[in-house]
Amino acid sequence: AQSVAQPEDQVNVAEGNPLTVKCTYSVSGNPYLFWYVQYPNRGLQFLLKYITGDNLVKGSYGFEAEFNKSQTSFHLKKPSALVSDSALYFCAVRDGMEYGNKLVFGAGTILRVKS
């Protein structure tokens, strides 16, 4: 069964500084990896995904994520944080070997960007 770990409950960063939100995963087959963002009292919005190919994936709002197969990680990054990036971020994984399309999420990481 697949699983996702987000080791940090909260990440604090100053506006203009680079940010990283960490995610590690476990699957039996090939991983399909996703990042979502949730603003207060809203549903989740898709940011980016990794399926195959280039290990650096670019997504919405200037975010990118780096897939590292040997470390089973898929960290979310942004070169220069904005106050408006403050939100709850979720990493999710699907197992390419598993039938049924199960999509499993991590516990989430609160990102706080201070001006």
Place this chain on the structure above:
Amino acid sequence: NAGVTQTPKFQVLKTGQSMTLQCAQDMNHNSMYWYRQDPGMGLRLIYYSASEGTTDKGEVPNGYNVSRLNKREFSLRLESAAPSQTSVYFCASRAPGVTEAFFGQGTRLTVV
């Protein structure tokens, strides 16, 4: 575009009452999901449906039932609500292939 629509948005139940959370999507997606979101626990998968007529248990199915009524609708039923089911419930849907899921706005359920 409506996307994924959940009703109701808010609900308060007494322990032992039953209710059904409704979810409908207008994107012709095959896969649909029900999650619950609790502080510090992220989104936990309750049930999912890979296609019309099929449903599978997720991580936390106990106390819930689902119905995939047709391709558009996927309902979640609480037969006898318990305070432990107080949560925010999200429905999501996804097109075939390795695609992202689209989420509804959530239903905030309180069981007293």
